[in-house]
Amino acid sequence: MRVRAWGAALAVLVLASACTAEGGGGVFGGDRTLRVLAGSELADMEEVLAASAERTGVRLELEYTGTLDGTERIAAAGDAGVASEGGEPFDAVWFPSNRYLHLVDQERSLVDAETSVMVSPVVFGVVESRAEELGWTDDDLVRGVTWGDVAEAVSEEGLTYGMSNPAASNSGFSALIGAASAMADTGAALEAGDVERVGPELAEFFSGQEMTAGSSGWLMEEFARRQERGGAAVDGVVNYESVLMSHAASGEGRPLALVYPEDGVVTADYPLTLLAGASDEAAADYEEVVADLLGAEAQSDIVERTFRRPVSAEVAAEDFPDLVELPFPARREVVDDLVAAYFAELRRPSRTVYVLDVSGSMEGQRIGDLRTALVALTGADEGSLSERAQLFQDREEVTLLPFSTEPWEPSTFVLEPGSSDGARADLAAEVAALEAGGETAAYDAVAEAFSLLAKGGGDDHLMSVVLMTDGEVNQGAGLDELVGEMADLPSEVASVPVYPVLFGEGNGEEMETLALVSGGRVFDARQMELERIFREIRGYQ
Amino acid sequence: MRDRPLSHESGRRWVLLLGVTVIIALLAVLGVVVVNRFGGAGEPVAVEGIVGSEKVALFEDERVRARFAELGFDVRVRPRGSRLLAEGADEADFVSPGSASASEHVRELHGVTTEYQPFSTPMVLLSHGPVAEALEGAEVASRKEDGTWSFDLAAYLDLAGERTRWRDLPGNSVSSGNRNEVLVRTTDPRTSNSAAMYVVVLSYLLNDEEVVPPGDVDGELSATLSRLFLAQGQPPESSQQPFEQYRDLGAGHTPLLWAYESQYVYAAVAGPPPPEDAVLMYPEPTVYSTHTVVPFTDTGDEVGRLLTEDPELRDLIAEHGYRTDDTAHFRDLVDEHGLPVRVQVDDVVHSPTYEALEALLNDIEGSYESTGMAPPVEEDGRTGRRGGGRE
Missing domain, CATH: 3.40.190.10 (Periplasmic binding protein-like II)
Structure with missing residues (x-):
């Protein structure tokens, strides 16, 4: 017994001395890492976290996601945990708020500990x-x-x-x-x-x-x-x-x-949150990181670099006015119903033209993926809150504008409340009937999309164009020509963003230009399922 | 926070490393000998406890851990919600609930007769100067001659019953923009001991100043309680989070908080301190949160005994803001730091039995799940699941 105790004490001290002499934070020379599923808002914390890692030897490996989406992934996985990109399960989550997580997880079975780090x-x-x-x-x-x-x-x-x-x-x-x-x-x-x-x-x-x-x-x-x-x-x-x-x-x-x-x-309130499934080592690392982030050094850093309010009395928050906090709903249905009402009733409905490449290069798997991705958005009102919100909503207008050598005849679906299920079914049927063949006249089709929107313009819809193409534009107008036309658009469609989806051999540079000129954003579907990308774009429509 | 290696300089020190290792190995031998001489019993005996989350800071205080180590114990605690404390608690060496009724339940469930009551703390309300003045104007709060504050809970229930907003209070001391109802912020009644203490006090007042007896739950009473929780919105799980928000986010965020007196005292003594405009008020009536130790093993028993008897541990317990049976100790601390604290708290109610309190809490829990539109009647005939919603 005594010998074992000595041995253990020796081992610990030798390791401690090895750390000290080596310098830096690592144990056994290797950095410790906490895998964190984080809200994309946290991207501005990288310098603060790098400085913190210098002090603690624990590196936070943040993988970004939307808060609601991340929350739902954690909740759906339950005890099994969610795997990070590296394959290992996440140890922690860090969203701007855990409020929805706590509404979904009333039992509090998913969370081991949470600490607000800033507000x-x-x-x-x-x-x-x-x-x-x-x-x-x-x-x-x-x-x-x-x-x-x-x-x-x-x-x-x-x-x-x-x-x-x-x-x-x-x-x-x-x-x-x-x-x-x-x-x-x-x-x-x-x-x-x-x-x-x-x-x-x-x-x-x-x-x-x-x-x-x-x-x-x-x-x-x-x-x-x-x-x-x-x-x-x-x-x-x-x-x-x-x-x-x-x-x-x-x-x-x-x-x-x-x-x-x-x-x-x-x-x-940005609670850094240790998940229930985390190991003892991860828990110890978590404690250390939290203690450091709440310290005066990190807190001042947070205020100076990110303009978030500190949660430590050691760091003055005088520059920030005192505010009234509205109570957050205590019941999940209240929140779910409010979000559903926002999309179906409260917000301005969206009007989207999907400009879809059905040229010969789309044949086979690609056109199949495209059909699957679009049909998924016509689905029944089920799944998680964010999945439901991604579906085509009542009052929306969706126009399909397939193109190959030239733009096809557009088909528009109006999702009138009361009869929208029929419109969704028609839309799905139309998508399922898409066949590939011909050349790629993408920019002619985008120009056509703008003129379609201009015809229907003047009402309260939020308009956008999604352009999905898998190859070089080799027919009709070039990008310069399109950009020139866009400068002369009627005022009601002048601010319509184009969201190009990079797919297959699509030209990344041209897509970036088109997005920038129109106020849109490029979505890269080369490494990700097209359905996930189409769902993500729904957040921008 | 664990100690970190101090040096951040880069490596290239393998030769040095070897020397250091040898020296440290020698020191380690000496160190182990010294520790063994001092402690007299080799490695400290591991003891595991399940405690209410409000006591984790005490048990994890390095000085508390060091003192236990001197006494031969390595005490590790895991926090658990107060209402789940009893289930399977005997897997640990001891359990430490935050109320007498929860303690009674643990003992009954596991057939244990021993119970230590090493310390306690009364429930209080924490507010901010301007808010306290507005509440004084509304005749809910009042200042006593000794400078301490009282909070008339019955008058508060009247205000809350009328759905009074903060901006409706007399005077200009509360932001005219604060349209939120005058509501005490509490923890989650489904999980937290602190919120259960709130139910103890309010149920007494709502039951014509009688402790609620076991038996059928009074539907009207539980509906009133449910509303006072649900109207606050999503509740914090444990008492630490809302205290930090009260401390850091100002009167607009948390005007009035239900808290343990120990939270205030510990913050005032050890820091980070309460806000400069903090006002501590004694609800009338209030209730004591009695922290007990129920042992399941001999070592658990020893921990309970030491917490009750060891002078050094009792010093540390006092520093964490708790009251022990040595009132002089608490008085000294209050005097030393000039705290606006009442050494003698008189208007105190008793808790209902565990069953009676649990029945109330179950009813309140049900109200979180209902839609708030209509109270469904359960098939077993209970009138539970009242919506806390408005009429």
Whole structure:
């Protein structure tokens, strides 16, 4: 017994001395790693985390995802855990908020420990000159404006704003909960029935939503690009205070006034969360990382680099105004129903033209994948909350514009509430009938998509074009010609983004140009299932 | 936080490494001898405990661990929600619930007669200066001659019953924009001891100032309680998180928090400190959270005894803000730090029996699952699952 104890003590001390003499953080010379499924918002933490890893010897390996999507993956996997790209299961998750996770996992069986590391409320940024017109002025921040005032500014002053997709991104989700809670104005957590009661006010508020996006980071970038492009600019953006402050600090674009809704906000608290299945080693590493991140050094770093609020009293939070926090619903159905109502009733419906390559090179597996990906979006109302939100929604208009040597005859499907199931079935049948053959006249087809949208324009739909092509454009207009045409588009379609999907031998450079010129974003389906990409794009429509 | 190697310089020190290793190996031999002499019994005996999460910080305090090690024990604890504490608890050496009724349940379930009551703490309300003044104006809060604050829970129930908003309170001290209801923020009644303590006190008031007896749950009473929880929205699981939010995020975020007195005292003594405008209020009535140790093994028994008797451990327990039966100790701490704390808390109610409290908590739990539209009647005839929703 005693000998064994000595042996163990010796071994520990020798190892400890090896670490010290080697320097750095590793044990046995190798870095320890905590695998973390993280919200894409956390991408701006890399420098903070690198500095933290220097101190602790524990590296956080972040794999990014949308908050709701990540939450649902963790919940669906349960005890089995979710595998990271390297194949090993994730030890931890780090989303802007665990609120939905706790609604899904009422038993709290998925989480071992969670620690809020920093906070940032979701607020409005409004172009200063516009804020002044609206009378929303103060010294350096705007108070006294309620969510209802914003809705009023939308209907009476034509205020427009960007907000991320609530089923894909936590900032949009928080804004939806905030707007609904504030307008319901019960003083208490939102309940079933409240949403129906304040539906008209909410719809008025969301009628100002001119831009949407699957991520809050991209939303902010595109908002700034639209400011630069001029014509299609929107007045404001709903985002994390931290993102808005980072934008201000970058000095790019026109200055924004931060508008803090007086009746309350929903705050992201970024809990670093150890999963229930994590090993003892991972748990020890987690403790160490959390202790370091809560320390004065990391906390100051977080404030300086990311503009999130600290959670440590050691670091002053004086620059951040005190805010009212709106209660977050206690029941899952309330949240699920609100999100469903947002897509089917409250937001401006979308009108999308799918420009689909059915040239000869698509024959076989590729056209099969395309059919599967699109038909999946016509599915029945089931699955997780984010999956349901990705389906084609009531009130939407979907146009299929296949092309090969030239654009085919377009077919448009209007998903009227009440009879939308029939439209979905027709759409699925049309997709299933797509056959490949001929050349690739992609840009002629995109030009055609714009003219289709221009004909139907002038109403409240949020419009976009999805371009899926698997090869070089070898027929009809070239990219330069298309870009030239796009400069002369009628105003109602001038800001329609094109979302090109890179597939097969598609020309990445040209697709990037097309996305940039139109205010869209390229989605790369070369390494990923086409269905996943089509689902992701739904967050931007 | 575990100790880290200090050096961050780069390597190239293999020769040095060898020398250091030899020296350290020698030191290790000496060290083990010294430790063995001192402790007298070789390696500390491992003891495992299951405790309410509010006590993890105490058991994991390095000084507490060091003292236990001196006494020959390596005490490791795992946190568990208060209502799940009893099930399978005897796999550990001891369990430490945060209330007398939960403790009674553990003992009954596992046929244990021994129970230590090493420390306790009364439930309090934490607020911010301007909020406390507004509540004073509404005649819910009041300042006593000694400077400590009282909070009239019956008056609060009236305010809450009228769905009063913060901005409706008299005076200008609360932001006129705060349209949230005047509600005490609590933890999750489905899992947390702190919230169960809230149920103890409110159920007493709602039951005409009588401790709720076992038997059928009064549907109206549990519906009122459910609403007071559900209206707050999604609750925090354990008491630490809302305390940190209260501390860090200001009066707009958490105007009024149900907490353990020990949380406030520990923060004031050991830091990070409570906010500068913090106001500690004693609910009238309140209840004591009595922390017990129920042992399942001899070593578990020894831990319970040491927590109750060892002077050094009792010092550390006091520093964590808990009260022991040595009132002078607590008084000294309060005086030394000038805390706005009442050494003597008078208006205290007793908890219902475990069964009666559990029945209430079950009813409240059911209300989280219902839609809040209509209360479904369960087939076993219970009137449970009241929606906490508005009429």
